[in-house]
Amino acid sequence: MPGRAIHSIMPNQFDAFLAALAAIVGKDHVLTGQAGTARYTADWRRNFPGAALAVARPADTQQVSRVVALSARHGVAVVPQGGNTGLVGGSTPDASGRELVLSLDRMTAVRRVDALDNSITLEAGCTVLAAQEAADGAGRLFALSLASEGSATVGGVVSTNAGGEQVLRYGNTRDLTLGLEVVLADGSVLDQLGTLRKDNTGYDLKQLFIGGEGTLGVVTAASFKLHAQPAKVLTAWVAVPTPQAAVDLLCRLTGAVGERVTAFELIGRQTLAQVLAHPLDGMRNPLTIDTPWSVLFDVSETSALMDPEPAVHAVLEAAMEASAVTDAVIAASGRQAHELWALREHVPEAQRLDGPSIKHDISVAVSRIPEFIAAAGAALEALMPGIRIVCFGHVGDGNLHYNQSKPAGMDEAAFRAQEQAVHDAVHGAAARLGGSISAEHGIGRLKQQAFLQYKPAVSVAVMQRIKQALDPHCTFNPGRLLPRPVHQPS
Amino acid sequence: MPGRAIHSIMPNQFDAFLAALAAIVGKDHVLTGQAGTARYTADWRRNFPGAALAVARPADTQQVSRVVALSARHGVAVVPQGGNTGLVGGSTPDASGRELVLSLDRMTAVRRVDALDNSITLEAGCTVLAAQEAADGAGRLFALSLASEGSATVGGVVSTNAGGEQVLRYGNTRDLTLGLEVVLADGSVLDQLGTLRKDNTGYDLKQLFIGGEGTLGVVTAASFKLHAQPAKVLTAWVAVPTPQAAVDLLCRLTGAVGERVTAFELIGRQTLAQVLAHPLDGMRNPLTIDTPWSVLFDVSETSALMDPEPAVHAVLEAAMEASAVTDAVIAASGRQAHELWALREHVPEAQRLDGPSIKHDISVAVSRIPEFIAAAGAALEALMPGIRIVCFGHVGDGNLHYNQSKPAGMDEAAFRAQEQAVHDAVHGAAARLGGSISAEHGIGRLKQQAFLQYKPAVSVAVMQRIKQALDPHCTFNPGRLLPRPVHQPS
Known part of the structure; x- marks a missing residue:
């Protein structure tokens, strides 16, 4: 409810919380302190350095459920984390040191591969590469393919609706997902882990968690379609x-x-x-x-x-x-x-080695790709003559990684000073063509401002109502994707 | 909110409501009385004869918005209706005579066909057949194919996530849907009508309305994928x-x-x-x-x-x-x-001509089809020796229409008396194999009891929270899919 206060743990409760956490997952799997938590507290591009109250590494769904319920009781925000390969700061803690990172990295089991049903069921911490290998072992194709597949995990690709290189043929993660197991904000387990191709029994709840960026629940397992291997x-x-x-x-x-x-x-x-x-x-x-x-x-x-x-x-x-x-x-x-x-x-x-850059991940209808490239290019050249446009991407899906490198000889600070203007030029060109400002990377913290700028207000309001309905105390990933709710007395 | 009363229109307000309705859609498009409303008030199989306060036939999305807002103000329940080809009583009014049927049958425009993008955008009242023809005219395939395609409409197939005969290759309506335009319970318009293949900007809200059975909003238009025509x-x-x-x-x-x-x-x-x-x-x-x-x-x-x-x-x-x-x-x-x-x-x-029957629409994993047929068959033969099993369906999707005709010589009343026991035997066999009690027909009113019996309580509770968040006064399709909220004083 909008008037409900969001609790926050007080420093004098830290010890009790950590002891209760250790009782659930075992004390070896509660990490604290800079050294123990470093690999979990900053995103891999190090754009969002953070600090965690602790990192909890549960062994199974039941432990995830108990960790979430405990955290909710203590008013500790939970940041679910998979392989930490995200690009928008959606799976690492903020700098407050009061958020709990819930890492799924111990839950790596392949629960079932079924070649006849063309399905596979995997725990959230299983990597995409391991999924590909398990499918391959059964003579089938796990059709998700990403540059980060050696580290990216099932829970992460589901929560970000990852795309990759074969979306044109096989679709994105949403299209490949048959079922999910999710721990909700009160610790209850939503079991929608079937592999049915057809099931019209009510709202397809799993869709909310696919691309939900960990703000509505913790994905603990998923089942996916498999495909025939290419000959x-x-x-x-x-x-x-x-x-x-x-x-x-x-x-x-x-x-x-x-x-x-x-x-x-x-x-x-x-x-x-x-x-x-x-x-x-x-x-x-x-x-x-x-x-x-x-x-x-x-x-x-x-x-x-x-x-x-x-x-x-x-x-x-x-x-x-x-x-x-x-x-x-x-x-x-x-x-x-x-x-x-x-x-x-x-x-x-190569672009990193070249020097400073500004990056985008836009999509438009395939037929409007030429118009987008012309319009955005003209706007950028007018804004910053000599700007070098590094344009590449999945044109078959209407998705371009439309990046900019600084003009030869320009001062880096001068280039950086124009970053928002560059974003506006590119996002504006996409928006005017009915496009998206984030085709596959999501919103997280990095793109929240652009999200609020370009997403229709009705859509954002409905999302906030969904968030409120499923996570009323904002236990999961507060401030990612959607802004934090305004803190009001109850 | 659970404590909020649900308003209901009083007979002395009927005239004012109907006058306001006529002011929005024109008085020729407000139908009242038995003769004018007959084709809208009972489902086509006539299992659910009903009566309507009126039938409103808006001409465009703006009129739908105003009708919904008016109905919400007056506490009139709105029952959205497309081609009235549903099988579960989800799109016709109850017998109270106090529900408004909102028919989309005047909104039949093909807004856009784009052969290059492989997309089509259609208003909700457009039939599936008209969609196929529009796609065909552009040298493309609209891949949804149903026995009822001459009458079934875009709004209906979206709201029921219709399947049909080509799901194995092209997926069900959900897989084909690129975007939706939806009127929400407060009359606001959720515009997610793009044709983007990739857009990771927040929760994919359209998924809630696909298969939502008209309980969360009124679908006024949709965009779909097109495919290459088969050579x-x-x-x-x-x-x-x-x-x-x-x-x-x-x-x-x-x-x-x-x-x-x-x-x-x-x-x-x-x-x-x-x-x-x-x-x-x-x-x-x-x-x-x-x-x-x-x-x-x-x-x-x-x-x-x-x-x-x-x-x-x-x-x-x-x-x-x-x-x-x-x-x-x-x-x-x-x-x-x-x-x-x-x-x-x-x-x-043919089954209708044969005589009385009991019908089911189950799904299991494809590999478990043989096990389901053996288990359900044995349970039915034990229950009613000589029962004739009419088994057919989309095995490629794991979906069977597993029906029963009465044993030769059995009295119809004796057969009907066992209807619930037959449902229990069939649904139980599907459920024990991880299957669904409604693969493609939905829940509506017909299957609500089975839905509540077999769907996990956590799933039903989350659906109720979603319904509450999007339609707090239960304006849309009350009692369909989910039970009516308990009436409590505010």
Whole structure:
């Protein structure tokens, strides 16, 4: 209720709380002090250094339930944490030292893999890589694929509705999730962990926790769809003259091979230049021509009895004839395909090595990608002549990581001083085209201001009512995603 | 809030309310009296005859907003209605004569079709058939396909998360929905009508209204994914000795042609016998042998450059060699395919012509279909020797319409007297296997008792908190899905 005060633990209660915590999870699994908690208290990019009252590492769902109930009783805020690979400060404690980090890192079991049902059930602390391996062991594909998959966990990808490189074909985490087990703010366990494909018995509650950023409950386990493994993957690097030509190529390609288009990435000239200026061993330009835009795509086929390669060749030939494609290379081996993807995956690191940057994660309808690139580019050039635009991303999903590096010779402080104006230019261009200011990274603390600026007020108000209904004392992740409720006397 | 009284309109306020309603939608679009409202007040199966205070037919979202706000002020319950094709009494008024039917049947516009984005935006009263035709006109596929598609509307399929015949490949309505426009209980408009494929800016609120059965808001428009049209569809009717053999065949088939398996239906001997006992013109058994179980499947291919037929043949040959398939026919033409599907689609009508029946709509994991059929069959035979089991449905999704016709010679009253015991046997068998008591039809009024019996109490309690948060005065569809809140003084 809006008038309810939010309790907060007092320092003289710390010891009693920590003792009760140790009684639940065992004292070896209650971490305190700077040294013990360091890896849990700052996000991995170190944009949000924090401090924790403690880190609790429960062994099972029952312990999570008891930790949450205890924390709620003591008025301790709970910050659920998976692999700590988030990009928006959503899973680490603030600087107050009064928040409890609830790490799921001991809950790593693969509970069940079922090849016939094409489903897998995993505990929240299981990594995406472990999920892929478990599926692979059963001859199936766990279709989520992320740069951070070695560390990112099930609970984290669910809570952030993670996307990644194969969304075009398989959807994002929401589309892959069949069921969830969630600990609620009063410690009760919401068991929606089935693997049913169809179940119309009331509101689909699990959807609230997918992308809920840990503000409504703690995801303790999840079940996901599995898919058939690809029998063949075709990877191509293609030069196109314009973003419109890239979108047209996507259209030709899906027209010819339909849902087999698994990934479709756009890479701008400046982006490739940064990669080639800061290469890893052996990296080189896959094409001999200079091109303003490149496309990297995968077409995958699950049937060993069918081959999409002739259809892909036909599409590329027709596009070249129409000057919609100016050059192309198809990987001749898995190793070559890996080399092409390595260029794409090295982009963030190359941009870091290049120097200061300002980053965005926008989406628009695929058809409006060219318009967005033109509008945002013009606005940025007007704001800061010479600004270098590092544009790349999942064009097949309408999602661009549309970043900026400072103009050659500009002072870093002068560049940083314009950061908000750059955000406004980019987010404004996306918003005017009906786009999103956060396509896959979420809101957390980093994007809350932009979220409140661009999200319709009715939507934010409904979210606040949902938060209030499920977590009335704001036990979970206060101030992340939604602003803290105003503190009022009861 | 639990203590808040729910208002109810008094008869002396009827005239003022109706006048205000007419001022919003025009007096021609406020229907009253038995004759004017008959088609809106009972469900099409006439299991729930009702009476309405009036039927309001707004022309646009703004009018819906004003009607809802007016109704909320007057304490009039609002029952949103689309094509009135639901099966659980969720969209028609109760017998009190005090509920307002809010029909979306004037809001039929196709707002936008975008072939490049593979998206379509439609008003709530647009039929599924009209959506299919609009998509077809743009060279795309609207992948929802239902027996009732000529009448069922966008608002209805969203609010019930409709399934249908192609869920295996394209998913249910939830999977197809990109955005919604919804009028909330205070009349405000929640605009989430984008067509973005990726947008992680807070809770995905639209999910609550998909399958929300009109209890949380009025869906006024929706945007959906479109797909590539199939270049070729292969339809086959196959005899299998057991349900396990059917599941094995599904596994072989998806192994060979993956996601191209578009539909996979199981039909029991008794089901086919009823169809052939009450045939439409020209219907005949597609096979010459008698078989305990038949499978009807579609494999569709979107690429004109690729042909899945050799792979399907190879699967059937291998299965016949292993005695997992005893006979098979592949449709040689679109007309033959249509004839095979007509047998499947005639099942409900044939069962009606056969006489009294008791119906279910359960789901379990695909791998547990054989176990469910064995367990439920044994329980029913023990309960009522000679009971005839009419088993058919979407096995590829784990969804069976597992119905019963009365034993030959049994008195109808004696059969009906056992209805609850039959429900308990079937629902119990599904529940023990982790299944659902309503896979695609929803809860409405018909299944509320079973819903409360089988849904975990924690889930029901969270749903009630959501309902309370979004519709605190219970304006929308009171008593459907969730029980009416207990009436307490404020």
